[in-house]
Amino acid sequence: MNRFVKNINPKAPELGSYYLTFGDYYGIRGDVAFAQALLETDYFRFTGDVTLEQNNFSGLGATGSKARGASFKTAEEGVLAHLQHLYAYATTKNLPSRYPLVDPRFHLVERGSAPTWIALNGKWAVPGRNYGQTILDIYERMLHTSIQHLETTRQNLNP
Template structure:
């Protein structure tokens, strides 16, 4: 999985106002379990419309073809029973806000036309990763890959890499030995074991969304949930404090 470290690190600093490029967190952020369950649902204020606005707040010239990506994360995420909002935040880290290039302008290993939103198969050394026919299939590939790491058996995976790793048969045993639900933090340690900042980068993106796009205000054509209290003011110093207050 190839992601864009300079952008992600800068984002962490801008969100928290306390980190610099040289800072390394002592402990990785604790992200929620991959599988949705009672007490671990996608917050009602997370909608494709708001996620798209969030993307455009950092990438105004997004390819119109990719403007449906948030809707596909919701569609496939609901069907697979996963926290698709955090998969979306991971996608932002992996693709640098769907720019698919570094801050310097240098292209990443994965290009936009591959519809590969998680760097699946992009292992470096000339391996640019898999390509999928359309945006929806690319999102499905990402979410199926995540579901597999949650210990689920994925029927008919669309990604070759998912079929390969699932065929090794190692993930279910690893997930079982955790003796608890597999979290996105666990996932980042499997995908990028030497990158201690991976989960923190995802948490920073999530915090920025929840702080700026998850208030109780709804467009006229967007039905408001019947029970949704205003976002509380975060009081903790960790990146995930706002999320924990929103959910629990």
């Protein structure tokens, strides 16, 4: 995941392990959430209303018209907030208690209203047409690039 984004933005922060760890804990595909972060941040180039210093990798509270949205103390906390927000959309279950609630918009979500990536259309980003499909397209490109890298590595190891 980190290698994929660094091919596009060499200055991108390395957040892949946070996405995988928190995704595993919340039962959400961390690799696909990472793809969503790439969409939301323009591959961590932050060309929209949110800045890198905010550690807001999912645009939480950035509603347009220069609204900066939420800020988090660390990159880890920003990723945690992203996964908690996805959890709110995905299920009506109580938030597991290992980590503190850091998503300031968790209680604003219609709980369980988007259990799939496609169901985020019109919910996470408005109007959000094809929002979930775009996330999955980025994920598929990331996966394809990873497979190509593995095949090249395997070929190089077997002369």
